[in-house]
Amino acid sequence: MQDHSVPIDINSANPVQNKTRYFRLLARLGTFTLIRELSFRGNFLVKVIVEVLWLAILLAFYETVFARTSVVASWSKQDYMFFVGCFFALNGVIETLFLENCNEFSNLVRTGDLDFLLLKPIDEQFLITCRRVDWSVSPNIIMGFCIMGVSLWNKGWEFDALRVAMFGITFTCGVAIAYSFMLVLTSCSVWLVRNQSLMEMWWLFSSLARYPREIYQRGWAQSLDIVFTYILPILLVVNVPSRVMMKAMQPEMIAFILVATVVSLSLSRWFFLKALRSYRSASS
Amino acid sequence: MPPIIEVDHISKNYSVFRKKEGFKGALQSLFKREYNTVEAVKDISFSIEPGEFVAFLGPNGAGKTTTLKMLSGLIFPSVGTAKVLGYTPWERQDQFRRQFSLVMGQKNQLWWDLPASDSFELHREIYNIPNQQFRQTLGQLTELLGVKDLTRQAVRELSLGERMKMELIAALLHRPRLLLLDEPTIGLDVVAQVTIQKCLREYHERNKVTVLLTSHYMRDVEALCRRVIVIAHGKLIYDGELSGIRDKFGQEKLLKIEFQADQPPPDLSQYGQVGTIEGPTVELRVERPKVAEVLSNILARHTIADVSVQDPPLEQLIARVFEEGGPST
Amino acid sequence: MSVAIDPEPDDSYELQSPTRKGTWQKYYRVLRVSIAERMTYRADFLLGTFLRMLPMVTTILLWQAIYKGSGQEVLAGFKYREMIAYLLLVHISRMFSSMPGLAAGISREIREGTLKKYLIQPLDLLGYLISYRTAHKITYILMAALPYGIIFYICRHYFDGLPSAPICLAYVLSLLLSFLIGFYFEAAVGMVGFWFLEVTSILYIVITLNYFISGQMLPLDLLPPFWAGLLKVMPFQYMAYFPAVVFLGKVQGSELLWGLGLEAFWAIFFAWLARFLYRRGLRHYGAYGG
Numbered sequence: 001m002q003d004h005s006v007p008i009d010i011n012s013a014n015p016v017q018n019k020t021r022y023f024r025l026l027a028r029l030g031t032f033t034l035i036r037e038l039s040f041r042g043n044f045l046v047k048v049i050v051e052v053l054w055l056a057i058l059l060a061f062y063e064t065v066f067a068r069t070s071v072v073a074s075w076s077k078q079d080y081m082f083f084v085g086c087f088f089a090l091n092g093v094i095e096t097l098f099l100e101n102c103n104e105f106s107n108l109v110r111t112g113d114l115d116f117l118l119l120k121p122i123d124e125q126f127l128i129t130c131r132r133v134d135w136s137v138s139p140n141i142i143m144g145f146c147i148m149g150v151s152l153w154n155k156g157w158e159f160d161a162l163r164v165a166m167f168g169i170t171f172t173c174g175v176a177i178a179y180s181f182m183l184v185l186t187s188c189s190v191w192l193v194r195n196q197s198l199m200e201m202w203w204l205f206s207s208l209a210r211y212p213r214e215i216y217q218r219g220w221a222q223s224l225d226i227v228f229t230y231i232l233p234i235l236l237v238v239n240v241p242s243r244v245m246m247k248a249m250q251p252e253m254i255a256f257i258l259v260a261t262v263v264s265l266s267l268s269r270w271f272f273l274k275a276l277r278s279y280r281s282a283s284s
Numbered sequence: 285m286p287p288i289i290e291v292d293h294i295s296k297n298y299s300v301f302r303k304k305e306g307f308k309g310a311l312q313s314l315f316k317r318e319y320n321t322v323e324a325v326k327d328i329s330f331s332i333e334p335g336e337f338v339a340f341l342g343p344n345g346a347g348k349t350t351t352l353k354m355l356s357g358l359i360f361p362s363v364g365t366a367k368v369l370g371y372t373p374w375e376r377q378d379q380f381r382r383q384f385s386l387v388m389g390q391k392n393q394l395w396w397d398l399p400a401s402d403s404f405e406l407h408r409e410i411y412n413i414p415n416q417q418f419r420q421t422l423g424q425l426t427e428l429l430g431v432k433d434l435t436r437q438a439v440r441e442l443s444l445g446e447r448m449k450m451e452l453i454a455a456l457l458h459r460p461r462l463l464l465l466d467e468p469t470i471g472l473d474v475v476a477q478v479t480i481q482k483c484l485r486e487y488h489e490r491n492k493v494t495v496l497l498t499s500h501y502m503r504d505v506e507a508l509c510r511r512v513i514v515i516a517h518g519k520l521i522y523d524g525e526l527s528g529i530r531d532k533f534g535q536e537k538l539l540k541i542e543f544q545a546d547q548p549p550p551d552l553s554q555y556g557q558v559g560t561i562e563g564p565t566v567e568l569r570v571e572r573p574k575v576a577e578v579l580s581n582i583l584a585r586h587t588i589a590d591v592s593v594q595d596p597p598l599e600q601l602i603a604r605v606f607e608e609g610g611p612s613t
Numbered sequence: 614m615s616v617a618i619d620p621e622p623d624d625s626y627e628l629q630s631p632t633r634k635g636t637w638q639k640y641y642r643v644l645r646v647s648i649a650e651r652m653t654y655r656a657d658f659l660l661g662t663f664l665r666m667l668p669m670v671t672t673i674l675l676w677q678a679i680y681k682g683s684g685q686e687v688l689a690g691f692k693y694r695e696m697i698a699y700l701l702l703v704h705i706s707r708m709f710s711s712m713p714g715l716a717a718g719i720s721r722e723i724r725e726g727t728l729k730k731y732l733i734q735p736l737d738l739l740g741y742l743i744s745y746r747t748a749h750k751i752t753y754i755l756m757a758a759l760p761y762g763i764i765f766y767i768c769r770h771y772f773d774g775l776p777s778a779p780i781c782l783a784y785v786l787s788l789l790l791s792f793l794i795g796f797y798f799e800a801a802v803g804m805v806g807f808w809f810l811e812v813t814s815i816l817y818i819v820i821t822l823n824y825f826i827s828g829q830m831l832p833l834d835l836l837p838p839f840w841a842g843l844l845k846v847m848p849f850q851y852m853a854y855f856p857a858v859v860f861l862g863k864v865q866g867s868e869l870l871w872g873l874g875l876e877a878f879w880a881i882f883f884a885w886l887a888r889f890l891y892r893r894g895l896r897h898y899g900a901y902g903g
Binding site: 042043046047049050053054057060061064065068069070071072073188192201204205207208210211212214215216218221224 | 660661664665667668670671674675677678679681682683684685688689811814817818821822824825830831835836
């Protein structure tokens with residue numbers, strides 16, 4: 001065996017390889033989690049059933065509602081169903097990629113296993129929030145897109161490349177903003193004695209994003225609209241991409257969501273690193 | 285070469301929430317919380333040269349793990365400075381983190397449901413190890429630890445000892461210059477302990493890596509380390525050769541006396557502390573300067589079949605050292 | 614529409630080992646220790662309460678938009694104000710009937726074999742669990758009284774004041790029965806763990822389904838008549854729908870008595886079922902060794 005005391009010369013590694021490292025890691029983590037999930041097929045199936053059931057309940061709810069009215073907050077049934085599908089798909093992305101990891105964070109803090117992750121020469125935020133892919137909720141993404149497709153079909157929507165492109169961009173921005181909020185909630189578990197499950201917190205918090213902005217348009221609710229659109233922009237997450245597809249495009253909102261994405265991502269990262277620092281000075 | 289680890293007067297205090305008892309206490313702490321300051325580490329200094337294999341000993345809660353965590357950069361000291369591999373550890377530069385490993389016996393870093401080889405692959409990406417070097421190192425390590433056939437098996441199906449070996453491989457894959465081992469043999473049976481010791485010794489000899497080891501098992505320490513650092517109650521109380529501990533703390537000798545009679549005489553406690561009695565054989569602990577006197581006294585009064593003078597086992601000695609470092613001194 | 618998660622944080626209980634004392638003292642002790650444990654988590658509680666208000670707010674706004682969109686005063690017999698009152702009252706029902714972690718806890722004890730301690734100690738599992746749960750409920754309701762008081766005060770204009778004394782009495786009765794139904798229903802599900810290891814999976818499905826069929830999302834009256842009729846004889850409506858409509862005075866006279874009677878029947882039925890499964894399960898457990 002040769003002398004191991006010479007460390008790996010990092011510069012000798014291909015710099016391009018170094019940059020794509022995160023993507024390759026993500027792909028590998030995704031594969032491993034898929035293999036693992038498939039070895040517990042029963043569990044996987046139950047989770048998928050619960051999600052399908054949940055979607056069915058959601059659709060039953062709105063069917064019941066739209067049996068009594070033709071329009072809710074200026075959204076027609078088809079438009080509204082698109083909104084529901086968009087929320088479902090977007091939340092599916094968040095849950096597939098990040099929710100379980102963030103949920104696990106408070107456990108890592110409590111057991112001290114977080115220490116090991118901090119020792120690795122890699123970005124902490126990446127390692128903590130992207131460690132596992134929760135494949136069992138990934139069908140939600142497909143289901144969400146199916147609902148969007150059906151509502152577009154029912155509406156007699158005509159293909160519009162610009163709208164689709166804008167939808168892609170704003171949908172991605174929505175995911176990024178939602179992720180930022182989740183990261184902030186996650187970071188809080190460093191300070192809280194026993195964090196209630198992040199799953200629950202996320203569910204409660206994301207209820208803000210679940211409905212069209214227009215429901216906030218009267219009386220005291222207007223202040224909520226301002227706060228959660230311009231200060232904590234959670235309302236943008238589903239509203240902007242859905243509007244882009246179903247209603248008149250608002251360039252200023254598209255520009256705003258881009259700015260909001262950059263700001264939320266950087267602020268949440270700052271907060272997360274602060275939480276980690278605090279964890280390190282508090283632990284023994 | 286400069287030292288691998290240089291610790292300069294570091295201390296670590298932290299405050300813990302004092303939980304009050306019972307219903308009333310819980311109600312009170314809802315509004316006002318009291319914290320106690322705990323001094324986990326008090327003014328410790330030492331340095332470790334490249335290639336050394338050092339044992340870091342102390343009773344539970346002495347501050348060993350806290351010190352290891354400071355050295356690996358996980359926590360900041362309250363006072364003092366340290367350099368590890370030339371870096372200030374708690375700045376946690378990537379370059380620094382690439383060059384050492386921390387293995388904790390009671391924690392599992394590998395993916396539980398997957399074969400260890402998958403975890404190794406992840407490790408390769410995380411540490412950015414060039415492929416060829418990775419294959420080579422992995423091959424050497426699996427051969428050294430004798431686990432070539434087990435890397436494709438799910439980690440949860442492995443025995444405790446095999447799992448520890450996999451943990452070690454993961455920790456060594458990126459060829460760290462410094463290895464911090466926290467209780468690597470905890471919970472293992474004697475055979476597995478000896479294998480791990482053997483592997484560590486061989487790896488250390490071949491690669492001249494610097495190792496800092498904490499362990500409850502003096503066998504680990506005796507097998508692996510020449511130098512020992514002892515801390516108790518947060519303070520450094522000994523730093524030197526393992527054999528030096530006897531000179532400094534071992535003021536007693538162990539007399540093993542086999543009497544000719546079927547039963548040993550009943551009045552032995554006047555000479556020293558009586559240990560185990562097996563048939564006519566007695567273990568007697570006597571302060572070192574008195575050994576000759578005691579022996580001649582006993583020889584004068586009783587017929588003796590056999591006698592030997594030994595040092596008490598290191599285990600007992602260390603336990604004594606821990607006590608002496610206690611708050612009373 | 615509101616949340617699929619019960620209004621109380623999920624806590625998997627841990628068991629203090631109880632002392633050999635008089636029966637009442639024993640259960641009282643369990644109750645007190647559990648209350649103390651609950652109080653320690655204040656920050657969680659504050660943040661949790663804030664977050665729990667969000668779905669309420671959005672629900673109110675959504676229904677406002679629905680009524681406005683429909684252009685009608687009354688939907689399925691509910692005025693807008695009654696609808697909001699109903700959705701708020703559902704939270705009170707769930708405060709009593711939700712049992713987070715109960716079934717999962719029981720099935721875990723069965724799976725991990727820790728159940729044995731109930732067989733060794735002079736302590737009845739269901740008796741122990743119900744006193745533990747009661748403690749949690751009392752603490753939770755006490756702690757939640759302030760925030761909920763504030764919410765109901767802010768939302769007082771959705772209500773027509775307190776209903777008459779007999780209705781109030783019926784309401785309290787329906788809530789207590791809903792606690793029992795909730796408890797024994799989940800306990801019975803947990804007991805299935807004696808035969809079927811993966812109870813948690815059934816549980817997820819039940820919880821999700823229960824969310825809709827217990828009337829937490831909308832009053833059952835809004836559903837097509839067939840479904841509404843079917844769900845109104847099922848036990849699930851008592852975990853949310855029934856107490857709320859009792860309070861609103863939508864069920865009165867003989868209908869009310871009939872409803873309470875059916876509720877009592879379901880409570881007794883599930884209590885019996887849980888005990889029955891427990892006894893059968895123990896025999897099974899004993900035979901196969903846990």
